[in-house]
Amino acid sequence: MKYCAANNIELTESLQMEFFNSGLGKNITFVRPAYFVISGFIGIPNIMYYYVFLFIIYLVSVLGNTAVMTVIILDHNLRTPKYVAVFNLAFVDLFGSCALVPKVLDIFLFHHRYIPYVNCLIFMFFCFTCFSMQALNLVALAYDRLVAIIFPLHYQVKVTHRFMFCLITSFWLFVITVVLIAVGLLTRLSFCNSVVIKSYFCDHGPVYRLSCNDVTPSRAIAGLLPVLILWLPLIFILASYCCIAYSLSKISTAQERVKAFKTCTGHLSLVAIYFLPIIFVYCFSGTIHPNARIINLSLTAVIPPMLNPIIYVFQTKEITESLKKLLKMARGQSKIATKHM
Structure with missing residues (x-):
């Protein structure tokens, strides 16, 4: 039944587009649809359990990243350049989760698959901006570790609050510009074949492939985006850890390494x-089934924002101690309040 529903959606939209185009005339070359239809997650057995799983991940992401941001704000000892980047990562994870997961649950759980054209582009812009900033934020943290280990005596000079703020701001401006170009190019496309997006959100690739005119600029930016926001950051991070490994190999004792x-x-x-x-x-x-690909892509978007705060709480001594200190203060204040009552 679910596969039939998917086919019916595509058939209905195809007939609607054909009828619409027939009344436009041959000289019309630009078609902006009133809405798109998100078709992902159709035909997957027991998909309701996956929606519950997504909701739990979303709650953990919101609570965890909010906790990390609160601890950094309240503890003056954590107001260092490194934690500027950690705070920004928590903010991006929180913002990205709030931009993606509630809308995905609304689309599939409450069957609101029709999304207006403009809303779809806005949805795409915020999702891609947050995904991209996650990678570039890891570059900022890699640079912090690189300088701290290779140039420990110059760390206070090389990694300052001003430098980290400028670095994070430049990353934001870069990402916003690139994503705006990618989304802006879509507004020049005509969608006269179909409006059914074969993904779980307004994904850039599945959207521009629906176009019936020249998609060369969108295809070019689609090929450039992974290089700029995925492969180049990964290359920098790997190169920085190669330098760190080489520097650690020169340390005399294994304990110090x-x-x-x-x-x-x-x-x-x-x-x-x-x-x-x-x-x-x-x-x-x-090589994998389209449904498996959609689920894997959705997991790559929601799992890191959930795990990032957990990793920093359990693996970063400063945040762990600060969190314990704040919890003790909160307990002490609650005991004082109960005594006065």
Whole structure:
């Protein structure tokens, strides 16, 4: 029945587009549909359990990232350049989760598959901006670890609050500009074949492939985006850890090497969680079932924002101690309040 529903949606939309185009005349070359239809997750058995899973992930992401941001704001000891980047990562994870998951649940759980044209482009812009900033934020944290280990005596000079703010701001401006170009190019396309997006959200690739006119600029930016926001950041991070490994090999004692490397474990975990699933999907996307690909892509978008705060709480001593301190203060204040009552 679910497969029939998917086919009926595509058939209905195809007939509507054909009828619409027949009344436009041959000289009309630009068609902007009133809405798109999101078709992902159709025909997957027991998909309701996956929606519950997404909702739990969303709750953990919101609570975890809010907690990390609150601890950094309240504890003056954590107001260092490194934690400027950590705070920005928590903000991006929180913002990205709030932009993606509630809308996805609304589309599929409450069957609101029809999304207006403009809303779809806005949805795409915010999702891609947050996904891209996650990767570039990991670059900022990699640079912090690189300088801290290779140039420890110059760390206070090279990594300042002003430098980190400027770096994060430049990343935001870069990502917003690139994503705006990618989304803006879609407004020049005519959608006269279909309005059914074969993805779980307003994804750039599935949207521009629906066009019936020249998609060369959109195809070019679609090929450039992964290079700018995925492969180049990954290359920089890997190169920085090669330099770190070379620097650690010169340290005389194994105990000092392990101590220095422990400061990188949290960041390395974040890098693995973010990049490995995406690389897996890219490498094996042609061999796996389309439904499996959609689920894998959705997991790569929601799992890192959930795990990032957990990793930083458990693997970063400063945040763990600060969280314990704040919890003790909260308990003490609650006891005082109960006594007065």
